[in-house]
Amino acid sequence: MTDMIDTNALAECLTAIGLPDWPGVLQPLLESRMSAKGHGDYERWREIVMALPGAASDQQELRELLFGLLPWRKGPLDIGGVEIDAEWRSDRKWARLAEAILPLTDRKVLDVGCGNGYYALQMRKAGASVVIGIDPTLVYVMQFLAVNTFARDPFTFVLPLRLEETPNARNSFDTTFSMGVLYHQRSPIDHLKHLKTTLRSGGQLVLETIFVPGEESYACTPEDRYARMRNVWLLPTIAELTTWMRRTGYQDIEIIDKSITTTDEQRSTEWMPFESLREALDPDDPSRTVEGWPAPRRVVITAISP
Numbered sequence: 001m002t003d004m005i006d007t008n009a010l011a012e013c014l015t016a017i018g019l020p021d022w023p024g025v026l027q028p029l030l031e032s033r034m035s036a037k038g039h040g041d042y043e044r045w046r047e048i049v050m051a052l053p054g055a056a057s058d059q060q061e062l063r064e065l066l067f068g069l070l071p072w073r074k075g076p077l078d079i080g081g082v083e084i085d086a087e088w089r090s091d092r093k094w095a096r097l098a099e100a101i102l103p104l105t106d107r108k109v110l111d112v113g114c115g116n117g118y119y120a121l122q123m124r125k126a127g128a129s130v131v132i133g134i135d136p137t138l139v140y141v142m143q144f145l146a147v148n149t150f151a152r153d154p155f156t157f158v159l160p161l162r163l164e165e166t167p168n169a170r171n172s173f174d175t176t177f178s179m180g181v182l183y184h185q186r187s188p189i190d191h192l193k194h195l196k197t198t199l200r201s202g203g204q205l206v207l208e209t210i211f212v213p214g215e216e217s218y219a220c221t222p223e224d225r226y227a228r229m230r231n232v233w234l235l236p237t238i239a240e241l242t243t244w245m246r247r248t249g250y251q252d253i254e255i256i257d258k259s260i261t262t263t264d265e266q267r268s269t270e271w272m273p274f275e276s277l278r279e280a281l282d283p284d285d286p287s288r289t290v291e292g293w294p295a296p297r298r299v300v301i302t303a304i305s306p
Helices: 007-017 022-033 040-051 060-067 090-098 118-125 136-152 190-199 238-248
Strands: 078-079 083-085 107-113 130-134 158-159 175-181 201-212 251-260 285-289 298-305
Touching: 007 022, 007 130, 007 175, 022 040, 040 060, 040 136, 060 083, 078 136, 090 201, 090 251, 090 298, 107 158, 118 130, 118 136, 118 158, 118 175, 130 190, 136 158, 175 190, 190 238, 201 238, 238 251, 238 298
Parallel strands: 107 130, 107 175, 130 158, 175 201
Antiparallel strands: 078 083, 201 298, 251 298
16 A cells, blocks of 8 residues: 555456556556655645545635645535635536446446546446546645545545556456547557557547647647647647547547637636636637637547447
8 A cells, every 4th residue: 555545445446447467567656656756745735635534524624724735627526515616617528528428337437637536536426337547647646535535435546647657458448538638649649549458349438639620631739839738739620630530440439529618617716726718818819829829629529449
C-alpha cells in the first residue's frame, strides 16, 4: 500500500479485470508519484486529505481544508456537505452523453485523463463494475482522494499516470473514455491506437475533443497557443477526426454530441479563481479566441473496437 492509495485493493481489481501484471509494474511509479518527490506540495495535500474525516462535523473547517486543494476544475461536487462550484459544469457534458453511450452496467471502464474523478464516479453511479482513472496531474488525484473520503467507493481509482506509462492492457476493458485529451497529443493517431489496445472486441470508445468548423478533411496546428493553452497540437475538422478513427480500425463511428463551449459552462469561480474561458476569447468577437482561432467547439464521438 502506498501512503494514500490502497494498492492491495487496486491489485485485486486489476487482477479481476485480467491485468495481474499491472500491480507490480505500477507499484514503483505510484510510490514515486505519491510522495514529496512527485510534487513539492504533496505533503501539504496529504495532510489536508488526512484531516478531512476529523473535520466532517465542522462545515467551515471542512471548507477551508478543501480550499487548500485548489484549483477545482471538474464538478459540481458535494464533499461532506460542502458544495464545490468547479470551473466546469461537468454535469452538463455528462448529461449530453450519458444516454447516448452503451449502458455501463457491469462494465469495466478505463477513464483516460480523468481529472479529479468526477466522470469516473458518474460512471460508477451508471452501473460500471470498476473504473480505473488515470491522470498525471497530482493535485487532481488528491482531489479524488478527498471526494472518496466521503463517497467511499471501493471500485473507483484515480492514479497519477499517463496512458503511455501503463502496461499493455491486452484488450481488457469494456469501455474506454478519453475526454479532453486528444488535442494535447503530439500524435493523435498513436493515441487512438493506444486506446484501441485497451478495448475488448466489441468494446466502446467514448472520445471527446475540440474540433474546428469545416466540411473538408483537415487539421490545424496552432503556432504557439490555442485559447491560451500551450500544449494544443492538432485541431481537426470532424471529417478529419472520423478519418483518423477509421484508419485506426474503429467501427460504427457515431457523432453523439456537438457543442460550442460557453462561458456559462466553463468559467472562473471561487473554487477555480484563475483565468478561464472568458479570458481566452476575443473580447470584441467571442466567436474567436484571443489568438484568432475559432472559439472552442467540442464533439463527442463513440466507436466500437472490432
